[in-house]
Amino acid sequence: MYYRIIRNDMLKSKLITMTTMIFVAVAAMLVSLSAILVVNLSGSINMLMDQAKTPHFMQMHSGAIDTRRLADFAEQNSLVDEFQVLEFLNVDGAQIVINGNSLADSVQDNGFTTQSEKFDYLLDLDGNVITVFDGEIYIPVSYMKDGTGKVGDTISINGKKLTVAGFLRDSQMNSLLASSKRFLVSENDYAAIKDSGSTEYLIEFRLKNMSEISTFETAYTSAGLEANGPTITYPLFKMLNAISDGLMIAVLLLVSTLIVAITFMCIHFTLLAKIEDDYREIGVMKAIGLQASDLKKIYLVKYAVIAAAGCMLGFALSFVFRGLLLENIRLYMGESEHASFAFVFGIVGILIVFLAMIAYVNHVLKRFRKISAAHAIRFGTSQGKAAGAKHFRLSRNRLLTTNTFLGVKDVLARKSLYATMLAVLIISTFIIIVPQNLYNTISSKSFITYMGIGSSDMRIDIQQTSHISEKAAEIVKVMERDSSISKYAVLTTKTFNAKAADGTEQGIKIELGDHSVLPVQYSEGRAPVAEDEIALSTMNADDLGIKVGDVMTLVIDGKEKDFTVRGVYSDVTNGGKTAKAVFSDDSADIMWSVIYAKLSDPSLAEAKTSEYADRFHFAKVSHIDEYVAQTFGSTISSVGKASDTSIAVALMIAGLVILLFMKMLVAKDSYSIAVMKSVGFTDSDIAMQYISRSVFVLMAGMVLGTLLANTLGEVLAGAVISSFGASSFQFVDHPLSMYPLLLMIGTVLIATMLGTWGAGQIKIAANMKE
Amino acid sequence: MKMIIGENIVKSFSAGNETHPVLGGVSLKINEGEFISIMGPSGSGKTTLMYAVSGMDSIDSGTVLFDGRNLxxxxxxxxxxxxxxKMGFVFQQPTLLKNLNILDNIILPAMRDNKKNAAKTMEKARALMKKVGISELExxxxxEVSGGQLQRAGICRAVxxxxxxxxxxxPTGALNSTSAQKIMDILSDINTEGTAVMLVTHDAKVAARTERIMFMCDGSIVSELRFKKxxxxxxxxRIKAITAKMREIGI
Structure with a gap:
């Protein structure tokens, strides 16, 4: 009997059954995809880092190196399992020419290396350690993706010609966020090009026990060994590898949560409407002694069938799309070690969606118990009248047209019915605005100031060269005379030792210079101004346990000096551990200098960049937009894609739900519509009333959605952004963000008109005979 | 003067593949200011005829002229x-909107056209409500009100x-006899002021208040009875005459 009742019920409401099922399917698909992606991503990263034997601790170093001393240190330190020093030949981009195009515009530090012997292997796309022959070169996989080079291309390095034999995965530097890229050549070829650039050393350690990385880090620092360059540890490598795809997963999960919420609301609405329709019947059943739980069971089974069908469909769909989403992970990191787990996790995700649905339907159906038999039989409807609407009277209305008044009045009188529509519109607005604002914000120019890069138009890096300060002075001299440069700041990075609370010393890189000219965004406090002031990056502040206002001690030229911490800022450059101060110092070696320049006319940036690049060969000159695009390019474009997708999804959801909602409403209201028509309201009057309802709810939804997006959404987006290093965050307002909302208004209006089309077909005669 | 002229009205309903003829070529004329009623057994087509001549339902063939215009x-x-x-409707069940209070229901159609004269409209509505005895219910x-009171509000809206x-x-089908009496008094008053009234009824007491009674059977008007106002x-x-007529035609 159940089967027949359920089948008839579904056939009667095909559209609604189908839509609910599709929503469940999409939610199930997204949840299952997220689960599969999470498992694959973590599996692939682990696999890649296992196969490549990524170092647990790496110190980059340029300048003189004492390999003996390092080897002795490694031997004596009981934590060390393996140790090696790799060479990295840093060659200026202009000297590397792939198929006629030089890498001069690349902001990456492109360099050459030979295959390592012990660990930190460079792998081919099958995950095998590459053996490279003379005349061959392997290039980073990211250059395959952006089409810089392909197998068979010729690369010329300072005149030496090599053929691209394949692509390599580099467990350290795969990510675009890692600023260096390694090319692999044979020992002989390496020797041949060795004079084309400057050599940098990668001092690498693998530890016996990975949990002791920080103990080892302290030991290394306090031993006073080579440390002229960033320090990177295993967890940071892992994070760098995970960011781009991790963001995508986060967005997918967010969207699937929202779709589950919308599915719930649709069920809520459909069920309530159904209960209302069956109100008298339910009352009669109760009155003659049948149990409401029998009825409840019927609905529950019906939704279990819909949910099961939707979940299965969603699981099938996830197979169609997983390849597409896994593409990037597979390319950069290879197959996952637990690919079969992914399947299980996908099923678990889907089961969760299914069970959540059943639990929710069960919850809504609790209303059955509350129905009073007497009341149901007498009135045939539940008397859910909102008190607030009572004083909203046509006889007092002077402002609205009568049709608009009736629309608004209906919404106010049946608030709980329209709550679903409102919630869907709030959510749609939210999922339109948040990803879009996130995208606008991270792609906006000022965003780099959140990332530890001063707001400027041009950036000039001077490193891996001798006489850095003279060279910087040379550039500054030119800039002073250059009228098109309105402001510039020279920031010179040096390493000092900082004293921790327990008396141990720790190396800290400090950027010296005037930090007020082209400031970064301080999440707390302000830029250092006085000689005894300092600002720390978030990571350093957390590491040292220091807050704004605290005093910290630096060892400069053998003497201790106290500094007041004035500010904390986010930084993603140089491993995230930096500091800023203004004091002058001649004691420590310069590691590098960066000159930021702001132009009086930003449109000249491109021309100025090439002018300075041509003039100063020793420096790396980048247009800041390009710098940002190359550093965060893939992240920005994935967020951009996600944002476009969420706009499309939100519009589709809003359109579909409103269409359905209006169709149901017209069916429910057929009596009122017939009454209106009988007293002389035209079809267009009635359409106007429905449009007024939609527009009224839409306005409320958009206002609330926007509010929510700018509060909760900002916090959420901030959480996403802080996952890659920026700690304080605010949306950048953008005029463009209005367009999708206009699209939404259009979608809702069209859906309303389509949904209420049926109102014109309602025959007075058929609906007035009760 | 003829206000409504119906010629050869045919209307049938279809259920599945079968069609049921309801009106088989009915013709009738209604004069301005006339008070008429239609009687007949259930399913004889009374209500369908009323919907047809008021333009509330489409017809299959024939014509209905209202004030000279073909509906x-x-x-x-x-x-x-x-x-x-030009028309007002009163149904067996009072057809008022749940969302609006009594006054708002009464002024609803008037407010659609004429929001500017809201004050006048309200004044008129209150006067009507007073006349039918529901002014305290606005x-x-x-x-929150009884069926008879609702019906009176419905009449206010109609006029x-x-x-x-x-x-x-x-219009009195769902009311007790006292309430029904009151409704008929109101309708009579309205008619006295010059508005034509056409009623569909089972009740000889209701029909007896009208000046012309048409009897329907199986989709046709089979007989007619005329009284003075x-x-x-x-x-x-009058009731006796009606029951005699009904017996005569076998209703």
Whole structure:
């Protein structure tokens, strides 16, 4: 009997059954995809880092190196399992020419290396350690993706010609966020090009026990060994590898949560409407002694069938799309070690969606118990009248047209019915605005100031060269005379030792210079101004346990000096551990200098960049937009894609739900519509009333959605952004963000008109005979 | 003067593959200011005829002229305009909107056209409510008053636009005899002021208040009875005449 009742019920409401099922399917698909992606991503990263034997601790170093001393240190330190020093030949981009195009515009530090012997292997796309022959070169996989080079291309390095034999995965530097890229050549070829650039050393350690990385880090620092360059540890490598795809997963999960919420609301609405329709019947059943739980069971089974069908469909769909989403992970990191787990996790995700649905339907159906038999039989409807609407009277209305008044009045009188529509519109607005604002914000120019890069138009890096300060002075001299440069700041990075609370010393890189000219965004406090002031990056502040206002001690030229911490800022450059101060110092070696320049006319940036690049060969000159695009390019474009997708999804959801909602409403209201028509309201009057309802709810939804997006959404987006290093965050307002909302208004209006089309077909005669 | 001229009206309903003829070529004329009723057994086509001549339902063939205009040839909008300005409807169940209170329901059609004269409209509505004895109910919700009171509010709504004719589909069918009496008094008053009234009824007592009674059977008008305008006397005789006629035609 159940089967027949359920089948008839579904056939009667095909559209609604189908839509609910599709929503469940999409939610199930997204949840299952997220689960599969999470498992694959973590599996692939682990696999890649296992196969490549990524170092647990790496110190980059340029300048003189004492390999003996390092080897002795490694031997004596009981934590060390393996140790090696790799060479990295840093060659200026202009000297590397792939198929006629030089890498001069690349902001990456492109360099050459030979295959390592012990660990930190460079792998081919099958995950095998590459053996490279003379005349061959392997290039980073990211250059395959952006089409810089392909197998068979010729690369010329300072005149030496090599053929691209394949692509390599580099467990350290795969990510675009890692600023260096390694090319692999044979020992002989390496020797041949060795004079084309400057050599940098990668001092690498693998530890016996990975949990002791920080103990080892302290030991290394306090031993006073080579440390002229960033320090990177295993967890940071892992994070760098995970960011781009991790963001995508986060967005997918967010969207699937929202779709589950919308599915719930649709069920809520459909069920309530159904209960209302069956109100008298339910009352009669109760009155003659049948149990409401029998009825409840019927609905529950019906939704279990819909949910099961939707979940299965969603699981099938996830197979169609997983390849597409896994593409990037597979390319950069290879197959996952637990690919079969992914399947299980996908099923678990889907089961969760299914069970959540059943639990929710069960919850809504609790209303059955509350129905009073007497009341149901007498009135045939539940008397859910909102008190607030009572004083909203046509006889007092002077402002609205009568049709608009009736629309608004209906919404106010049946608030709980329209709550679903409102919630869907709030959510749609939210999922339109948040990803879009996130995208606008991270792609906006000022965003780099959140990332530890001063707001400027041009950036000039001077490193891996001798006489850095003279060279910087040379550039500054030119800039002073250059009228098109309105402001510039020279920031010179040096390493000092900082004293921790327990008396141990720790190396800290400090950027010296005037930090007020082209400031970064301080999440707390302000830029250092006085000689005894300092600002720390978030990571350093957390590491040292220091807050704004605290005093910290630096060892400069053998003497201790106290500094007041004035500010904390986010930084993603140089491993995230930096500091800023203004004091002058001649004691420590310069590691590098960066000159930021702001132009009086930003449109000249491109021309100025090439002018300075041509003039100063020793420096790396980048247009800041390009710098940002190359550093965060893939992240920005994935967020951009996600944002476009969420706009499309939100519009589709809003359109579909409103269409359905209006169709149901017209069916429910057929009596009122017939009454209106009988007293002389035209079809267009009635359409106007429905449009007024939609527009009224839409306005409320958009206002609330926007509010929510700018509060909760900002916090959420901030959480996403802080996952890659920026700690304080605010949306950048953008005029463009209005367009999708206009699209939404259009979608809702069209859906309303389509949904209420049926109102014109309602025959007075058929609906007035009760 | 003829206000409604129906010629050869045919209407059938289809259920599945079968069609049931309901009106088999009915012709009738209604004069301005006339008070008429239609009687007949259930399923004889009374209500369908009323919907047909009021333009509320389409017809299969034949013509209905209202004030000289062919209703079948009018657009939906023109029909709505006529319903709003020239016709009033009263149904067996009071058809008021749940969301609005009594006063708002009464002024609803008038407010659609004429929001500028809201004050006048309200004044008129209050006067009508006073006349039918429901002035103290204007702020009540429709679930808070009795069926008879609702029906009176429905009549107020119907006469707000000073229509040429009021159609009543068993307007007293759901009421007790006292309430029914009151409704008929109101309708008689309205008719005395010049508005035509057409009622569909089972009740000989209701029909006896009208001046012309058409008897329907199986989709046709089979007979007719005429009285003088009711002046409060001779009720018994009129009822007797009606029941005799009904017996004669076998209803």
């Amino acid at each position: 079948s040839a009018l657009s939906e909008k023109e029909l709505s305009d006529i319903r709003r300005t 702020k009540r919700d429709i679930t 707000m636009s000073q229509p040429k004719i009021i159609f009543g589909d068993e 009711f002046n409060g006397t001779g009720m018994e005789d």
